[in-house]
Amino acid sequence: MGSSIASKETYEKKILDRFSDKLVDSITNLIDKVKPGWSERNKSKIDEWKLMFYAFNRSPPGIIGAILIISFILIGLFGPYVAPYSYREFLYIEYPDTYLVPPGSTVTITNKRGDIVKVFNFPLGTDKYGRDLLSLILYGARVSLIVSLIVILLGVPVGILLGLVAGYFGGKVDEVIMRITDIFLAFPALILAIAFASVLPERIRPIIIQSGILKQVFSVFFAADVRDAANFAPILSVILAIILVWWPPYTRIIRGSVLSAKENLYVEAAKALGVSTWKILFKHILPNIISPVLVLITLDIGSVILMEASLSFLGLGAQDPMVDWGKIVYDGAQYFPDRWWLVIFPGLATFLAVLGWNLIGDTLRDVLDPRTRRSIEFKVKRGKAEEK
Amino acid sequence: MPEPLVRVENLKKYFPIKGIFFTRAHVKAVDGVSFEIYRGETLGLVGESGCGKSTTGRLLIRLLEPTAGHVYFEGKNIFKLKGEELKRFRRKAQIILQDPYSSLNPRMTIFEIINEALEVHNIKVPDKEEFIVDWLRRVGLERHHLYRYPHEFSGGQRQRIAIVRSLIIKPEFVVLDEPTSALDVSVQAQILDMLKEFQRELNLTYLFISHDLGVVKYMSDRIAVMYLGKIVELAPADELFEKPLHPYTQMLLSSIPIPDPEYALKKPKVKVIGEPPSPINPPPGCRFHPRCPRKLDICDKKEPPLIEVERDHYVACWLYAKK
Amino acid sequence: MIKGMKTLGLKRKILEVKDLHVHFYTYAGVVKAISGVSFEIYEGETFCLVGETGCGKSVTSRAITKLIESPGKIVKGQVLFYRDGSPIDLLKLSDEELRRIRGREIAYIFQDPTAALDPLYSVGYQIAETMVAHNTATWKEAFRRAVDILKSVLIPDPEKRVKNYPHELSGGMKQRVVIGISLSNKPKLLIADEPTTAVDVTIQAQILDLLRKLRQEEKMTLLLITHNMGVVAEMCDRVAVMYAGKIVEIGTVHQIFKNPQHPYTKGLLKAVPNPLIKIEKLESIPGTVPNLIFPPSGCRFHPRCPRKLDICDKKEPPLIEVEEGHKVACWLYVK
Incomplete structure (x- = not known):
């Protein structure tokens, strides 16, 4: 019965670990096909990846978070295509019975003779236009996903680049960049967004409407009808407003990390070898300071979703008939609490998505910490030794 | 006299201390040093922390830009080099740093770390992996170490990897900045002997920086003693230990604990007075005068020049200068 | 008179460490930081623990008054502190009682x-x-x-x-x-753990001078922990050389420096460049310090030892007396 004691000390591979092992192995096999001998040369790195997964697999919050965000991403990607109704199906116009139907109801439409013409199922109820709330939430997920991705993909690299430059070169460059950063940090996102909302959409709208490609691209992005092209403008202005206030914290964090990372002797050794400045920045400094940024990014995606929802809630984001989660809550708020589903369900969706990213972020912090990983490594090794 | 490989002329490096708006003061880390290093020799540079020895080492391979002064490498002023010429200089002049725990990028494998040196300088070899393994074997490491990360190695092993990184591009001049001060004595001896071996084999010229006088004596042909940004004495290694002239050198030598209990009882004692002043505001005249047991009237007024008192033995002290 | 000899005559113990074991329970496994360390310190002397990083010298000094933080634990041993001639086991005292001794005595x-x-x-x-x-x-x-x-x-x-x-x-x-x-x-006993490692040589000389002066004036006993053989030679009366959590050799400073017995002590002394002697080639000890989670079997120095015998990797050598006051843990000297 020594195994029960041993299991505390050693790490037994569970189903999840076998799965993650397979995942890593198949990825490395794939790379190996493109670059023969790669896995041989990167054995330590592959082991590290596996260990990261083991560490991740042992964290229940991480697994819950992973389930939540994988669902969020899948819903965001495919939701609009599997939604039972389009967000533009205003059933109320034709069938007044679909007005603000509670969750789980079935609306049966009969003609004058009493024959059943149509049967509508509304698992989460409908809004004032008779639109299916489930479908609206599925469409809204896409907007939330795209907005957070665009903000992160555009805002974070800018922040990182400025931080690297400011921290590494120092002096006047640093001074200028950091003062600009301070100015943007001092800007309240909300006011900026409101200001933008009043000016920008008018400027962006004609550009989008006139450009066929932009129209197409954004309608695919937002899974929206091309006819709503005019409504893309306010969403884009919200994105722009969020990006503008989003990069400064990254600049600050990166700059601080660079200041200490550039003191590392390997940076000096690289300089002495004649390695170019950009290579030093991206090969020697960035990889060593990126972990906290990755954690921040995951935590931030949640915040962006929340921010976007709140701006929409204030009426600044999506405009009728387009929806995002904030907009659904905004529209439903006037009927609260009688027609609670209009607020509760989109609110819950927002809550779960944000929670998912936060849980992932927290777990990532542990997983990226080499110490937690090392402790698991030793336990895995001991487990292997015992098997023999 | 042969042409020196490195000639240093009145080199100065001041680091600004920033106030809120303006530079408040300067740390005079290196304040006018001149010396020469000849091909194939090891020049030792000793002094206590903050004396400017590491800064001097970094200036010599242009890791820092000087406040004033020149460094000539093979007759060319290194601070005027640009582009390809600078790259060629970087290949010829290398540095091995103090702390092997921080001098290797933790995110790169040993292969990547060493390969970077080859790539930067476009060194083409038929089989890179074999070439690097060959070098690793020379410092006592094996093929299976090639794709490991630095954290999997001990301090001594890491320092060997750092040595390979610097020497694989076949430099001519290497600055050794306290290469063994982070290591234990038993490992230190291995590294020192390895460095001596490489010097013979590759005909290297060393600038050996250390605070450990025993180690410096073991490694160097000539030794320069630095105090508060200045060279106070420069002499052949044996002579410096047998006949130290500058009162600071004498104080320094008598401070070294000698691993011999019998000698410890009878060793001459020079009492250590005070502590080194701040390099922000060094004392006027000879910088050592506030701690000097043999201070003259002139010492706090005029700075003593570095003069040759005996053959190859230079000292900057009014006791030996003709005023 | 040879330095160190005088303490052989003076036999009033102030501290006696018996079979001390300290383990650190880390995620990587149990680090046996010190295993079976025994020595005694006599009143008025300067006793040195010398060794390289990780040999357990600092842990030993801290274990004396139970200054071992989690995940470390003193698993076995006695530390007898002689107060007015009668011994008390410091490891058996409560934290409060120890606190009163620490800092005062x-x-x-x-x-x-x-x-x-x-x-x-x-x-x-x-x-x-x-x-x-x-x-x-x-x-x-x-x-x-x-x-x-x-x-x-x-x-x-x-x-x-x-x-x-x-x-x-x-x-x-x-x-x-x-x-x-x-x-x-x-205090009766001053434990100085690498007191001069962080300072420059000239300042080191001042501080060592000061310690020497204070020891004479206050009639204090000094336990000095250092890795610097030079400091040992200048300061100490008796020395214990530690390697991988064990004392390998113990004796007066004269015995250790002039007549070292253990191959590790010999290697260590030859690896330090003495600035007064012309050295053509330093002798280094091959290999590295062992991992104390899985220490080598038998004598812990055997993988690096130039004079290894058959028995060395099988059985641990006892600490035996080779001359008065000079003990070595090495099979070469066991008859």
């Missing part, structure tokens, strides 16, 4: 003086605090005595310096203040 000086001083209080306050904490003086008296203490550790201008905060002092000065604090209650 046994004082410590650590490597890093900056960490030992609180940046928020003046040095005078910090010296006085120790006296008040151990009820050896009132605040008023303690402040007055703080000036004397600063004077005794040779700090210039003690009246002014007493009001200084730690950041206003240099590294050497801070270490003097720390020494002053540890001496404020006139």
Whole structure:
């Protein structure tokens, strides 16, 4: 019965670990096909990846978070295509019975003779236009996903680049960049967004409407009808407003990390070898300071979703008939609490998505910490030794 | 006299201390040093922390830009080099740093770390992996170490990897900045002997920086003693230990604990007075005068020049200068 | 008279460490930091523990008054402290009782003086605090005595310096203040753990001088932990050489330096470049210090030993006396 004691000390591979092992192995096999001998040369790195997964697999919050965000991403990607109704199906116009139907109801439409013409199922109820709330939430997920991705993909690299430059070169460059950063940090996102909302959409709208490609691209992005092209403008202005206030914290964090990372002797050794400045920045400094940024990014995606929802809630984001989660809550708020589903369900969706990213972020912090990983490594090794 | 490989002329490096708006003061880390290093020799540079020895080492391979002064490498002023010429200089002049725990990028494998040196300088070899393994074997490491990360190695092993990184591009001049001060004595001896071996084999010229006088004596042909940004004495290694002239050198030598209990009882004692002043505001005249047991009237007024008192033995002290 | 010999005649023990074992329970496994360390220290002598990083010298010094933090644990052993001739086992005392002994009868000086001083209080306050904490003086008296203490550790201008905060002092000065604090209650035993590793040679010389002077004036016993063989030679009466958590050789300073027996001691002495001797080639000890989670079997030095016997990797050598006061743990000397 020594195994029960041993299991505390050693790490037994569970189903999840076998799965993650397979995942890593198949990825490395794939790379190996493109670059023969790669896995041989990167054995330590592959082991590290596996260990990261083991560490991740042992964290229940991480697994819950992973389930939540994988669902969020899948819903965001495919939701609009599997939604039972389009967000533009205003059933109320034709069938007044679909007005603000509670969750789980079935609306049966009969003609004058009493024959059943149509049967509508509304698992989460409908809004004032008779639109299916489930479908609206599925469409809204896409907007939330795209907005957070665009903000992160555009805002974070800018922040990182400025931080690297400011921290590494120092002096006047640093001074200028950091003062600009301070100015943007001092800007309240909300006011900026409101200001933008009043000016920008008018400027962006004609550009989008006139450009066929932009129209197409954004309608695919937002899974929206091309006819709503005019409504893309306010969403884009919200994105722009969020990006503008989003990069400064990254600049600050990166700059601080660079200041200490550039003191590392390997940076000096690289300089002495004649390695170019950009290579030093991206090969020697960035990889060593990126972990906290990755954690921040995951935590931030949640915040962006929340921010976007709140701006929409204030009426600044999506405009009728387009929806995002904030907009659904905004529209439903006037009927609260009688027609609670209009607020509760989109609110819950927002809550779960944000929670998912936060849980992932927290777990990532542990997983990226080499110490937690090392402790698991030793336990895995001991487990292997015992098997023999 | 042969042409020196490195000639240093009145080199100065001041680091600004920033106030809120303006530079408040300067740390005079290196304040006018001149010396020469000849091909194939090891020049030792000793002094206590903050004396400017590491800064001097970094200036010599242009890791820092000087406040004033020149460094000539093979007759060319290194601070005027640009582009390809600078790259060629970087290949010829290398540095091995103090702390092997921080001098290797933790995110790169040993292969990547060493390969970077080859790539930067476009060194083409038929089989890179074999070439690097060959070098690793020379410092006592094996093929299976090639794709490991630095954290999997001990301090001594890491320092060997750092040595390979610097020497694989076949430099001519290497600055050794306290290469063994982070290591234990038993490992230190291995590294020192390895460095001596490489010097013979590759005909290297060393600038050996250390605070450990025993180690410096073991490694160097000539030794320069630095105090508060200045060279106070420069002499052949044996002579410096047998006949130290500058009162600071004498104080320094008598401070070294000698691993011999019998000698410890009878060793001459020079009492250590005070502590080194701040390099922000060094004392006027000879910088050592506030701690000097043999201070003259002139010492706090005029700075003593570095003069040759005996053959190859230079000292900057009014006791030996003709005023 | 050979230094160190005088202590052989003087036989009043002040501290006796018996079969001490300290383990650290880390995620990687149990680190057997010290295993079976025994030695005694006599009144009035300077005893040195010398060895390389990770040999367990610092752990030993801390274990004496149970200053071992989690995940470390003292698993076995006795530390007998002789108070007026009668021994008490320090490891059996309660934390409160130990606290009263620590700082008063046994004082410590650590490597890093900056960490030992609180940046928020003046040095005078910090010296006085120790006296008040151990009820050896009132605040008023303690402040007055703080000036004397600063004077005794040779700090210039003690009246002014007493009001200084730690950041206003240099590294050497801070270490003097720390020494002053540890001496404020006139301890019987002063444990100095690498007291000069963080300072320059000239300052080291000053601090060693100071310790030597204070030891004579206060009739204190000194346990010095260092990795520097030069410091050992200059300061100590008796020396214990540690390797991988064990004492491999113990003797007077003269015996250790002039007649080293253990291959590790010999190697260590030959690896240090003595600036007074012309050395053509340093002798290094091959290999590296072993991992103490899985220490080598038998004699822990056998994988690096140039004179390894068949028995060395099988059985642990006992610490046996080869001459008066000189013990070695090596199979070469076991008959």
